[in-house]
Amino acid sequence: MTEFVYGRVDGLCESVKKYAVMTMDIPWSLVKDRIGGTPTSITMVRGLEHKYLDELVRELPIVDMVVGIGGGVAVDAAKYFAWKRQCSLALVPTIVSVDAYVSPEVAVRDSGVVHYIGKVSPEKIVIDYRAIQSAPRHLNTSGAGDIYSSRTALFDWKLAHEKTGESYDENIAAAARRVLDTLVANADEIKNVTEKGIRTLVELHSEESRLQIQAGKSRPEEGSEHAFFYTLENLTKRAFIHGQVVGTGIYISSHLQTHDEDEAAQVMDSMGLLFRPKDYGISREEFINTILGMRDYSRKGKLPFSILDAADISPQRAARLWDKLSS
Numbered sequence: 429m430t431e432f433v434y435g436r437v438d439g440l441c442e443s444v445k446k447y448a449v450m451t452m453d454i455p456w457s458l459v460k461d462r463i464g465g466t467p468t469s470i471t472m473v474r475g476l477e478h479k480y481l482d483e484l485v486r487e488l489p490i491v492d493m494v495v496g497i498g499g500g501v502a503v504d505a506a507k508y509f510a511w512k513r514q515c516s517l518a519l520v521p522t523i524v525s526v527d528a529y530v531s532p533e534v535a536v537r538d539s540g541v542v543h544y545i546g547k548v549s550p551e552k553i554v555i556d557y558r559a560i561q562s563a564p565r566h567l568n569t570s571g572a573g574d575i576y577s578s579r580t581a582l583f584d585w586k587l588a589h590e591k592t593g594e595s596y597d598e599n600i601a602a603a604a605r606r607v608l609d610t611l612v613a614n615a616d617e618i619k620n621v622t623e624k625g626i627r628t629l630v631e632l633h634s635e636e637s638r639l640q641i642q643a644g645k646s647r648p649e650e651g652s653e654h655a656f657f658y659t660l661e662n663l664t665k666r667a668f669i670h671g672q673v674v675g676t677g678i679y680i681s682s683h684l685q686t687h688d689e690d691e692a693a694q695v696m697d698s699m700g701l702l703f704r705p706k707d708y709g710i711s712r713e714e715f716i717n718t719i720l721g722m723r724d725y726s727r728k729g730k731l732p733f734s735i736l737d738a739a740d741i742s743p744q745r746a747a748r749l750w751d752k753l754s755s
């Protein structure tokens with residue numbers, strides 16, 4: 429069982445004899461004077477390529493614990509190290525923009541393609557408010573994207589159940605709707621990255637992760653809105669802030685599913701989730717081509733059945749969405 433510590437990282441490693449730190453420059457500078465003890469090694473992680481991670485594991489000394497401090501990359505590298513070495517793991521996420529810190533999956537990349545190769549469970553997850561609040565605000569608010577995505581993911585799951593007979597669990601769906609309600613009720617705290625807002629995001633990330641494990645699939649959290657993210661990255665070969673682009677996907681899928689994209693936009697604005705294309709700099713052409721490419725990407729990538737398989741997506745419709753998002 430993972431213990432969540434809310435407050436400060438101070439003294440976390442005070443009584444650990446030998447520990448390795450996997451981090452990056454900025455996150456390390458935020459906690460190094462407070463974490464306690466003396467690390468046996470400090471690694472500034474440069475990426476998640478499988479070969480590179482194996483080199484790190486070979487080079488590093490034997491330790492009792494590895495501590496991952498930072499965003500997704502440092503956290504994923506520490507998870508890999510703990511899994512390979514079978515040592516204990518502590519995670520200190522210094523931004524809450526991605527939910528890698530609550531997921532048990534160990535992810536690596538082979539030539540850029542993500543693979544999940546094992547599972548690991550941290551002993552402790554420390555939420556250090558001071559470090560998190562020092563990050564740019566929009567990075568933390570983007571953490572709402574992977575929770576609010578339930579709005580459109582649940583619609584797709586139900587639709588697939590009705591159209592294809594895919595198994596559907598009403599209890600899990602109801603729990604995910606409660607997660608959505610809690611998220612929206614705390615919009616203001618999230619927008620202002622208060623301690624309560626941070627804690628809400630962490631608790632809801634954990635709950636979403638639990639629901640996905642219970643469902644045995646990502647349906648409670650991932651649907652057609654994620655196809656927009658995957659298609660855009662594939663088309664442009666650029667990296668984006670996950671939650672922001674998922675937010676655009678929620679807007680588009682809400683339009684295709686129920687025509688209430690305006691309500692979705694209002695909620696995302698109230699949480700400070702920057703989801704408009706201008707917020708992360710893609711062109712009109714890239715936006716439209718991504719929308720028109722989503723169905724194809726979804727079918728080729730064998731993504732589960734969704735609104736993309738049922739709705740009519742014309743260039744005119746895509747252009748109208750662009751105009752609305754740019755006005």
Ligand SMILES: [Zn+2]
Pocket residue numbers: 574654670674
């Ligand atoms: Zn996601």
